[in-house]
Amino acid sequence: MNENQRGLALVVIILIIIVLLAGGILAWQYLGVSEKEAEVPKEEMLKEEIIEDLSPTTAFLLLSDVLALHGFKDCLPGGDVPNYSSCIIDIDISEEKYEGIITVTYDGLYDDSIKAERFRATVMYQNGQWVRGDVSWEQQCWPRRGHQDFSTEFCL
DSSP: OOHHHHHHHHHHHHHHHHHHHHHHHHHHHHTTOOHHHHHSOHHHHHHHHHHHHSOHHHHHHHHHHHHHHTTOOOOOTTOBTTTBSEEEEEEEEETTTTEEEEEEEEESOSSSSEEEEEEEEEEEEETTEEEEEEEEEEEEEOTTSSOSSOBSSOOO
16 A cells, blocks of 8 residues: 555545544434533433423322312313312422422302312322322402401301
């Protein structure tokens, strides 16, 4: 092999390496993995997935047996005539402890005394799932039918 052939072989090898590197970078980008995502630790991604797993639907299911005892079978934002005019599910999670509070409030109840009912439950993430802890119940009365704040006291 003469010197020209060696030089040509070296150039071909360098070009092959460049093409392989460029192809790898394009494949990396094509797969949608950005440098930023590549730098996110796996535990951080897992934390986000755990928090996102507690959706309003999951929250409602965690409380569904308690809500059913009070006559509520769903939680529709626009209400469910003749039961209530609105329902709100609020989820407050501590990302550090994987614990939180779910609040379900039924407002505008079609009742002559009770205006709203509120249920609060503690939740925690254990063994790969959200688990319900203690549940509390409070009600709010219509004007002239008792207390206007949420309380465990009965309405008149």
